[in-house]
Structure formats: structure tokens, C-alpha cells
Amino acid sequence: MSTPAEAPVVIVGGAMGGLRAAEALRRAGYTGGVKVVGQELHAPYNRPPLSKDVLSTVVTHEAVAFPERAATADVDWVRGVSATDADLEARTVTTDDGEVHPWKALVIATGLRARRLALPELPGRQAIRTLDDAIALRAQLTDVARIVVLGSGFLGCEVAATARKLGCDVTIVSPSDLPIVRPLGRLVAGEIQRRHEAKGVRFRLGRTVEHLDGEDRLTAVALDDGERIEADVLVEAIGSDCNSEWLAGTPLDLTDGIRADAAMRAVSTDGMAHDDVYVVGDIARFPNLMFDDVPRRVEHWNIPTDTGKRAGAVLASWLANDGSFADAVAQPFTPMPSFWSNQFELALQAYGLPSLADEDGIRLLDGELSGDAIVGYYRGDRLVGVVGLGMKAALLPYRATIAG
Amino acid sequence: MSLCQNYGQCVFEAPRIFHLNDDDKLEHLAEANDDERDQVESAVDVCPMQAIRIVD
């Protein structure tokens, strides 16, 4: 076994966040060893198309793979193994194949997994998080298929729209009273429901799935009000859980993900930041001073890239041990949250954190909701988020206002 | 650039090279020079459609 001094930087989680952290280490001039340990067998790929355009055509790894860069060609990828344990004092990670991986610095990039219903296994039950999920789901989206989507967040609505476009019969069942209401507010949520209904998607809102029918395969779902909906596929889009269990034996603060400071250093329950442990991507709960100093997890696509770059740069500076570390940590880090969604003809794009808006702080700024529109989200008189339905170019100046 | 869906993310990373016009269409204004390599690498990273490829 190598001594800690020659041990590599170990990145746990080999998806977008892990990839971006590895690239950023190299970009910042770090030339030592980098090992990525990841559960998935696939090289890093882009998840968003898995509920949208790619799901409507052919789902393959080539269709969604991230380009490989020359600078990270010498990274040691260990695929198909999961971390089960970490020891921050001995500086090791243990994986489920029994290997112990020593590290000189650790990057946590284990992201989220789809939450599942506590119901018996049955073919026809589907999650949508990984490439393999999307491949399995695609095979069942024939034009005679009856699909029930449980959950009306972005993911549920996107899968519903894609399935409907493919000719499936689609019902969205959701405990919420409007689709995507938590991130977008009632004004935009109501319009999204209208557009889905205009395309023939049915809604059962304020409901959940309680029971499944079927012997060898799903035939129907029963709702909590007794209604029975015939279904070949149930897509469970009910949110996600953080892959943080493997860190349970460490002093890290594992409340809702893993807490990090604005340098993306992992933070212990006693508030101490670790110079040798970093957190990136969906699982990181970090403060963004663009808004305030409250640490939050942000499940948007730009976050693995922005936090991966940030963590890679700070860590490279710590590893270089050239006196630049304090400056690197003190650099401001205020990544602009941005997300988008395609549902039927709707191209929605958002900047900032609309969910921070006051209840009465949501206003139409431009256009008409039934067509193209821009909606502003205010906390007090400060614009904290903006959502465009179409109008992509007109949206850009508002992005600058949010950045302040 | 058939993959491009005009999200305009690249515009922030490399403004001299990419521009979103008033019809919400992306325009490719210029070829990158060597100094702009980093900007274009960043544009590749932020493009949701993976629509930007660097051709040396």
C-alpha cells in the first residue's frame, strides 16, 4: 500500500460532478494521481436528455456521453464499485469489493438516486435517473402503452410530455395541487398544466398511488381515493435521496446532502471545514452569496460543473502548497443557478432561485403566459429568479440583474 | 450546430464568439484565437445540448 504522501486524489462518484472536478484539477496545474471510483459502469454522460429529446429517439451511451478531454486521459477510473466507508483520519475510502483506497485528498461527488415507492417489485415499475433507467423505459414507450407518471416535478412532466409525443396514453398522478409548483410558483405551474392538458395528458392531483395490480407485470395502479387506472408502466418521479450513507462514520454534516463552505470544502457537524475533503454537484449543500449565506442543495445541471471547477481549483492550490491557498479559499464563489426544461413546444429556461421568492413576489414581466412570457420572482424588491417561456434572448438582461 | 437549442449559455462564457440574436437564434460570430481557448472550453462545459465541439 502506498503511503498517504504518494496517494492520489480520490474522487468518489464518476458522473458529471466527478468528471468536472478531475478536469479542474488538471486545468489548475495539478499533475499528480487522480483516481475516480464510481458505481456506474458507463463513462460520464449527460442526464437531462434522458427525459427529453434522447428519450423520444434512441437511448444510447454515445447519444449522451460527455466528450473526453486529453488533459484527463491519465485519470484512473475504477467503475462498477461503490464506496461503503470513509475514514477521514486514516485518509482512506473502502469500496464494496473490499478494496481500501488511500487518498491525499477526497472529492465527494456521489449525487442522488431516484426515490422509489415502498411497494413490491413488479416489471413495469420505472425510475428515471440513470442511462440504464432510460434505456429500460424507452423500450416500453410504444404508441399503445398506458403510462402513469407519479410525481409532477420537472422530471415527471418531461417524461409525461415525451411519452405523450410518442403516442402513449399518459396520466400524471401527484400529491401536489399543481405541477412543478414548488420551484416555479402557481402562476407558471397553472400554465404548464394547461399546456399538458391541451396535449391530452390527464392529471390526478392531490392523489398518490397506493397499490399495484398485476402478476408478472403491472396492469393497473390504484390511487388513494380508490380510483383504478389501467397502466403498463408506472414512472416513479417522486424526488431523490442523497447518496451520503457511505459517509455515516465520519464527522461530516450529513443533513440534507453534505454541507460545504463556499470553497466547496466539506464541513463537519462542529462547523470545521476540511482542507483535504471537498463536495461537488447535486449532493453539496453550500452557501451562494449571490442570495444569502444559507447553505442549500441546488439540483441544477450547471452546479456539478461550477462546483467541480471551484473545488478543483481550491484543492489544486492546497496540493501545490505554494502559499496561494488562503487566497483561493477567499475568492468569491457565486455561481448563477440555471436550468431549462422542454415539454411539448414549451422551452422553459430559468436563472437564479425562483423558489426563494415571496408568496406574492411573482410577476409577469413580459409577454403573455399563454404564449411566450418572462416571469420575475422577487424577495422583497430584489429579483432572485426569472423564468422564460420562450424569449431566450430577452431573458438574458434579467440574468444580469439577478447577479446584481 | 443542429443540436443547438439556443439556450445562450455559451454567450456568457465566450461573448466574442457566440451571440443570441433578437430571434432567439444563436450566431457564431468568430473563430476563436488561441487566447480564447479557455473561454471556448468553458462554453463546451455549459452547453446543455453538448452542441459545441472544438475542432483544432
Ligand SMILES: Cc1cc2nc3c(=O)[nH]c(=O)nc-3n(C[C@H](O)[C@H](O)[C@H](O)COP(=O)(O)OP(=O)(O)OC[C@H]3O[C@@H](n4cnc5c(N)ncnc54)[C@H](O)[C@@H]3O)c2cc1C
Ligand atoms: C432525467 C434527468 C433530467 C434532468 N434534466 C435537467 C434539466 O433539464 N435541467 C437541469 O438543470 N438539470 C437537470 N437534471 C439534473 C442534473 O442532471 C443533475 O444536477 C446532475 O446530473 C448532477 O450530477 P452529479 O454528478 O452531482 O450527480 P449524479 O449525476 O447523481 O452522479 C453521482 C454518481 O455517483 C455514483 N455513486 C453514488 N453513490 C456512490 C458510491 N457510494 N460509490 C461510488 N459511486 C457512487 C452514482 O452512481 C453516479 O454515477 C436532470 C436529471 C435527470 C436524472
Ligand code: SF4
Ligand atoms: S449553449 Fe449550446 S445550446 Fe445554448 S446557445 Fe450555446 S450552443 Fe446553443
